[in-house]
Amino acid sequence: MLSSTVVIRRAGALLRAMRPHHWIKNVVVVAAPLFALALNVGTLFRVGWAFVAFSLTASAFYLINDVRDIEEDRKHPVKQHRPIAAGLVPIPLALAAAAVFLITGLVGSYFVAPWLAVAILSYAFIQAGYNLGLKEQPILDIMIIAGGFVLRALGGAAAAGVPASGWFILCVGLLAFFLGIEKRKAELKALGEDADTRSVLQVYSISWLRRMESVVTASALMSYALWTLEGADTPWMLVTLPFVAYAIFRYQYLSENGKGESPEEILLRDPGMLLSSILWGVVAFTILVMTGSP
Template sequence: MSLMETSGQAASFYSRYFWRFLILSLRPKQWTKNAFVFAPILFSGNLLDIALLLRTTQVFIIFCLLAGANYVINDLADRQRDRYHPRKKHRPIASGKLAPLAAAAAAVIILSGSLCWSFALGWQVGLITLVYTLQTAAYTFFLKHMVIIDAFTVALGFVLRVAAGAAAIMAPVSAWLLIAVILLSLFLAFCKRRHELLILDEAASHRAILAQYSVGLLDQLITTVASATIVVYAIYTFQGTAAPYLMFSVPLVLFGICRYMYLIYCRQDGGEPESLILKDKPLAATILFWSLSCFILLYWL
């Protein structure tokens, strides 16, 4: 087979499967975390306002696109290391199924379009999404290699999601709610680090930062932030909101945290929190019941 024929077949392969591999690289399964943008509209009592709900939905889509583009950039930066990872080596960029140049061009287009869309919703929303983009870029290239700071950077991303949701509808956010979000995201981040440290073969060689953690340290951090999450959320339901019955949602939060810790310690799961939330039926049901209970307690009672 001639070089020209080989090149032609390769070009045909890339053009045929480009969108499929690009969508896989955007990791839509991990977009569930962007649902945090709906927290302000839910707890501010504006969920039934169609205009505000549409604005919040736009912010959700923007963060999904931004997150997807940042995943592509992360895969581009880590493609050499990912080729030696037992799971990540199958990603389109690491496996060579998605050309780096095409992936980079798509990421730039998605980032640019999403940022322009966010500024169209207001300069506050645009500024927050810009900070989020810079923060994720910093995480990709150096912050994820700094012990403890890597987890706090992840937590900052969740706070920015909540802040963007609040800015979109011009609603204040309780400090207690923001602290609860920080603690919950730290809990998820530390659980993920523990899973990576214990389960993945040669994890420390793939990610040098894991060698700076220990299982004992992570166990203590997980216990601390899990307890603090429950306490702070309970304080929020009692003091941070005008809804007198929201406190009855605390047991669901307690059960959800306990269930997640059970999955971490007894089933050795937790490497991908977004997937775990969807595939574990008791945990998914808990989140669903918590959402419904908050809606009923805030809007019907």
């Protein structure tokens, strides 16, 4: 029988392997109900569960991915310290926890809103494909990252029972695609000659990613601008465009210095990104309230 000390240590290591700092990505579930001004007690509970369900599902695949990539991770200068690669979490424990998380997230979501369960199931499906080999396919790997954000946004809308316009989904998808490109660029810059620790990075090049970056950046900014004028409930949302533009260009600057590998950490630690996000939220919410939208 394991001692209480060992159990506590393994529980702590398992929590780290779940990557709770990545859960901030799931805040996207709040976007649709926030813009619809539909955040009451009942909605907050349902959207809160959507956040939990996506977090559990994401953590399940982090565990599965770390088990599958254990040998590659042990060669990586940073990933070698992950709990599973370092031997702190036994593989059977990681897989059992992943199964529990997946079932809990899916079943719980069905009782909250059937379409939320569909979003969770779709998210699990693309994550399974990602872990089974699509993450080694250039372009597709970034598209899956973007698709995950779109499904989060759709899941939040389903949980709250509010519509998600095509403009809204387009903005989320393009901004997420931009983040995926910046993530790959930062990884290449950070690893340099050690890029062979991840096979897909051998296909990408900085020059190629910069060309993709130029197209997607322009598309994301234009789609957001058009959404504020055509898709939002009030054209006053155009006032928030400078904050989005600053955040995008700030992230480009950070990725040029090899600091964009983890978007969630950049958002929380970089003063410029954090301030622009807060100001965007405050201004957007004020506009929606003052104009009586929707």
